[in-house]
Amino acid sequence: MEKKQFQAESKRLLEMMINSIYTQKEIFLRELISNSSDAIDKLYYRALTDDAISFEQDQYAIHITADKEKRTLTLIDTGIGMTKEELENNLGTIAKSGSLAFKKTNEIKDGHDIIGQFGVGFYSAFMVADMVTVNSKSVDADTAYKWQSDGSDGYTIEETVKDTPGTEITLHIKENTEDESFDEFLEDYRLKAIVKKYSDFIRFPIKMDVSTFKPKEGGEEGETEEVQEIQTINSMVPIWRKNKSELTKEDYEQFYQDKRYGFDKPLEHIHLSVDGAVRYNSILFIPENTPFDFYSKEYEKGLELYANGVLIMEKCADLLPDFFSFVKGMVDSEDLSLNISREMLQHDRQLKLIAKNIQSKIKSQLQTLLKNQREAYETFYQSFGRQLKFGVYNDYGANKKVLEDLLLFHSSTEKGLVSLSEYVSRMKEDQSYIYYATGESVERIEKLPQTEIVADKGYEILYFTEDVDEFAIKMLQSYQEKEFQSVSSADLKMDEDDTEESEEEKDANKALFETMKSVLSGKVKDVRLSKRLKTHPVFLTAEGEVTIEMEKVLQAMPDNQHVKAEKVLEINPNHDVFKAIKAAHETDQEKLTLYTNLLYSQALLIEGLPLEDPVEFTKDMCKVMV
Numbered sequence: 001m002e003k004k005q006f007q008a009e010s011k012r013l014l015e016m017m018i019n020s021i022y023t024q025k026e027i028f029l030r031e032l033i034s035n036s037s038d039a040i041d042k043l044y045y046r047a048l049t050d051d052a053i054s055f056e057q058d059q060y061a062i063h064i065t066a067d068k069e070k071r072t073l074t075l076i077d078t079g080i081g082m083t084k085e086e087l088e089n090n091l092g093t094i095a096k097s098g099s100l101a102f103k104k105t106n107e108i109k110d111g112h113d114i115i116g117q118f119g120v121g122f123y124s125a126f127m128v129a130d131m132v133t134v135n136s137k138s139v140d141a142d143t144a145y146k147w148q149s150d151g152s153d154g155y156t157i158e159e160t161v162k163d164t165p166g167t168e169i170t171l172h173i174k175e176n177t178e179d180e181s182f183d184e185f186l187e188d189y190r191l192k193a194i195v196k197k198y199s200d201f202i203r204f205p206i207k208m209d210v211s212t213f214k215p216k217e218g219g220e221e222g223e224t225e226e227v228q229e230i231q232t233i234n235s236m237v238p239i240w241r242k243n244k245s246e247l248t249k250e251d252y253e254q255f256y257q258d259k260r261y262g263f264d265k266p267l268e269h270i271h272l273s274v275d276g277a278v279r280y281n282s283i284l285f286i287p288e289n290t291p292f293d294f295y296s297k298e299y300e301k302g303l304e305l306y307a308n309g310v311l312i313m314e315k316c317a318d319l320l321p322d323f324f325s326f327v328k329g330m331v332d333s334e335d336l337s338l339n340i341s342r343e344m345l346q347h348d349r350q351l352k353l354i355a356k357n358i359q360s361k362i363k364s365q366l367q368t369l370l371k372n373q374r375e376a377y378e379t380f381y382q383s384f385g386r387q388l389k390f391g392v393y394n395d396y397g398a399n400k401k402v403l404e405d406l407l408l409f410h411s412s413t414e415k416g417l418v419s420l421s422e423y424v425s426r427m428k429e430d431q432s433y434i435y436y437a438t439g440e441s442v443e444r445i446e447k448l449p450q451t452e453i454v455a456d457k458g459y460e461i462l463y464f465t466e467d468v469d470e471f472a473i474k475m476l477q478s479y480q481e482k483e484f485q486s487v488s489s490a491d492l493k494m495d496e497d498d499t500e501e502s503e504e505e506k507d508a509n510k511a512l513f514e515t516m517k518s519v520l521s522g523k524v525k526d527v528r529l530s531k532r533l534k535t536h537p538v539f540l541t542a543e544g545e546v547t548i549e550m551e552k553v554l555q556a557m558p559d560n561q562h563v564k565a566e567k568v569l570e571i572n573p574n575h576d577v578f579k580a581i582k583a584a585h586e587t588d589q590e591k592l593t594l595y596t597n598l599l600y601s602q603a604l605l606i607e608g609l610p611l612e613d614p615v616e617f618t619k620d621m622c623k624v625m626v
């Protein structure tokens with residue numbers, strides 16, 4: 001049976017490639033620069049085995065010039081160049097990569113990695129150009145050739161004159177259309193920015209003819225003139241490939257600023273050079289201040305992702321878990337399997353490994369900070385502690401173990417922030433629970449009647465002042481096998497609670513509480529005597545899963561489900577108010593109703609809950625007065 005080759009409509013194929021592979025036009029420059037860099041590296045490999053060729057690193061460069069009048073952008077490299085055949089094979093055949101073939105036959109050495117592999121990058125030039133001219137002279141040939149194409153109807157090749165080996169590519173930039181402007185690719189500032197963004201760490205200098213204003217020679221003071229100047233735009237050596245011992249704190253800070261990771265100074269940096277299952281270098285920063293949009297939807301987490309020093313993604317979200325979304329920085333790896341556009345990865349196995357590794361490094365760095373530089377950690381925690389707490393709560397607590405040691409809360413006894421492990425280490429011998437109190441602020445919590453009895457026992461109380469706190473702790477359930485207990489819960493699980501009311505007391509109060517309960521029907525689940533109130537007459541506790549603080553948070557949410565805590569009104573038997581209601585119960589039912597409503601309103605106010613009917617409340621107050 002005869003086997004036939006697939007046919008390809010090359011014009012259509014090229015069109016599809018040009019217009020559908022890349023999402024951003026500007027990457028054409030990255031692709032052409034990477035090709036030039038590969039061409040110089042190939043020369044380096046040739047020099048290793050060919051005595052006729054010497055390789056002096058500083059003699060090589062990539063030169064970019066824009067000519068606005070002619071609408072041309074030219075890239076010149078001093079690389080290995082192409083013979084006539086190579087021009088035909090490599091630029092005349094889509095998906096043919098001379099670089100991939102080169103990589104297969106040469107062992108990559110000394111960081112001279114070859115970038116190209118798919119054989120398509122060159123054609124991205126047609127996204128911005130309506131004519132591409134390549135003049136190239138191979139180190140192996142005496143004759144130079146000119147390859148030319150408008151990207152639609154094939155190409156031409158003819159002899160040309162070129163003195164030195166290397167390649168010169170000239171793009172004739174498209175005219176602007178109604179929807180698209182191409183002029184930007186002729187502007188120095190724009191070209192510089194694109195080089196900086198994607199190709200800053202190409203190992204060879206990328207030089208550009210730029211016009212700058214300089215003081216005019218022989219001119220008056222302050223008089224300037226426009227002069228052309230050749231500038232090297234790229235930094236070349238990536239800081240992350242340098243030895244940590246060579247770098248100072250200032251170097252890292254400078255990098256943080258240059259990269260515009262934030263307007264602040266970083267609090268901490270982490271420099272990783274990993275040579276394991278996946279090889280990668282990374283520099284991570286923990287910022288000092290919360291970015292202004294951090295807690296908004298607009299904030300995008302992610303690290304810059306480089307493949308061999310070439311930027312692939314500006315914000316690779318998969319590299320960071322949400323709870324460490326504040327971390328800034330970059331990852332560079334040579335082991336990534338890129339997709340054809342280099343905008344995505346083919347599969348994310350390597351990425352997952354890197355992300356896992358990065359997560360544990362960030363955690364241990366934060367733990368070290370907490371241990372050794374408490375003040376710095378607290379600064380960090382003020383900015384991003386909330387994010388850690390969300391991390392404990394989110395995903396049904398899947399990450400609580402990663403984060404529990406990083407949490408801090410205000411302590412009643414230490415009058416400052418403490419970690420859970422510090423709390424547990426200070427727990428009293430007879431203390432079984434980690435106690436916490438919830439409220440709007442430390443000052444308000446200090447005044448909560450519920451804290452009195454716990455504090456009197458000498459137990460430390462953690463103050464929860466953020467809405468996420470209690471939700472996070474509910475998810476955590478326990479720390480080092482010690483359960484959390486709210487001082488406001490109906491069953492405080494302390495000895496005092498176990499002391500039952502005497503039978504006589506119970507009987508005497510039963511009728512009174514039943515009446516009060518019916519007055520407050522629908523508002524409270526129960527009315528009972530309190531064994532823990534000392535100075536305050538009443539307060540509210542909650543039974544069940546939803547605490548009063550949680551009710552407040554849930555009520556404030558836009559899609560609130562009207563979730564209510566099951567409230568219990570507790571009354572202090574030692575307070576004179578109790579005598580007053582008892583007396584009212586015996587003599588004046590109307591008065592009892594009045595007192596009950598007033599006490600309930602008081603309890604709401606203490607909890608920071610809104611009064612259900614403020615007008616009714618003020619009327620009741622007046623009734624008591626007159």
Ligand SMILES: Nc1ncnc2c1ncn2[C@@H]1O[C@H](COP(=O)(O)OP(=O)(O)OP(=O)(O)O)[C@@H](O)[C@H]1O
Binds near residue numbers: 082115
């Ligand atoms: N400036 C250059 N000097 C020498 N050879 C070049 C140059 N530009 C391109 N080539 C040759 O043309 C081939 C095709 O280039 P192209 O950019 O399309 O693909 P690539 O760089 O191999 O792969 P990728 O699509 O991954 O970038 C290259 O592999 C290389 O052999």
